Amino acid sequence: xxxxxxxxxxxxxxxxxxxxxxxxxxxxxxxxxxxxxxxxxxxxxxxxxxxxxxxxxxxxxxxxxxxxxxxxxxxxxxxxxxxxxxxxxxxxxxxxxxxxxxxxxxxxxxxxxxxx
Amino acid sequence: xxxxxxxxxxxxxxxxxxxxxxxxxxxxxxxxxxxxxxxxxxxxxxxxxxxxxxxxxxxxxxxxxxxxxxxxxxxxxxxxxxxxxxxxxxxxxxxxxxxxxxxxxxxxxx
Numbered sequence: 001x002x003x004x005x006x007x008x009x010x011x012x013x014x015x016x017x018x019x020x021x022x023x024x025x026x027x028x029x030x031x032x033x034x035x036x037x038x039x040x041x042x043x044x045x046x047x048x049x050x051x052x053x054x055x056x057x058x059x060x061x062x063x064x065x066x067x068x069x070x071x072x073x074x075x076x077x078x079x080x081x082x083x084x085x086x087x088x089x090x091x092x093x094x095x096x097x098x099x100x101x102x103x104x105x106x107x108x109x110x111x112x113x114x115x116x
Numbered sequence: 117x118x119x120x121x122x123x124x125x126x127x128x129x130x131x132x133x134x135x136x137x138x139x140x141x142x143x144x145x146x147x148x149x150x151x152x153x154x155x156x157x158x159x160x161x162x163x164x165x166x167x168x169x170x171x172x173x174x175x176x177x178x179x180x181x182x183x184x185x186x187x188x189x190x191x192x193x194x195x196x197x198x199x200x201x202x203x204x205x206x207x208x209x210x211x212x213x214x215x216x217x218x219x220x221x222x223x224x225x226x
Binding site: 035037044045046047050058059060061094099100101102103104105106107108109 | 119148149150151152154161162163164167168171173205207208209212213214215216217218219220
């Protein structure tokens with residue numbers, strides 16, 4: 001069964017860029033869609049975007065101007081960069097594998113706090 | 117895009133059945149059979165319970181079932197158990213190739 005693990009800094013300063021990586025094990029990253037989803041404390045889930053193993057992307061329109069996703073098939077990893085962060089970007093960030101039209105397998109999540 | 121609409125909370129007694137609705141538009145829920153339901157216990161990652169409207173991943177009890185009518189999808193849990201108490205989120209593929217989540221429903225087992 002596939003396993004996803006998020007990694008990256010837990011603290012980011014306002015106006016800087018948040019960078020996270022999701023490492024996939026138990027299966028190849030190729031030929032699948034992969035996604036980032038976030039959840040502020042006490043709130044619901046927000047879809048950030050999706051990337052195919054070829055590198056094609058779809059982003060949430062509300063975040064599109066600040067989001068970049070990339071994939072490294074040689075490392076079986078995909079990444080998220082969110083620029084110009086504010087306190088509103090403080091959340092648990094999840095990576096997920098898409099299958100059968102939606103998020104199928106989820107990572108355990110990583111808390112990112114935006115604070116000076 | 118606005119979030120899909122779910123009731124904020126539902127409750128039921130052990131052994132009973134409950135249904136959680138998820139209302140969207142013809143551009144998401146009504147237009148595609150790519151509706152999923154995710155269970156989230158406090159402090160834990162979400163877990164897929166239903167995909168493609170009505171299909172259960174391996175290991176999910178058959179007490180969980182999904183359906184759709186028009187722009188509204190539904191998750192039904194029969195034979196409620198204490199361990200079912202959690203937050204539930206629906207999600208749907210959309211006409212803009214995005215994914216839309218519902219606001220979440222807190223299920224309380226009385």
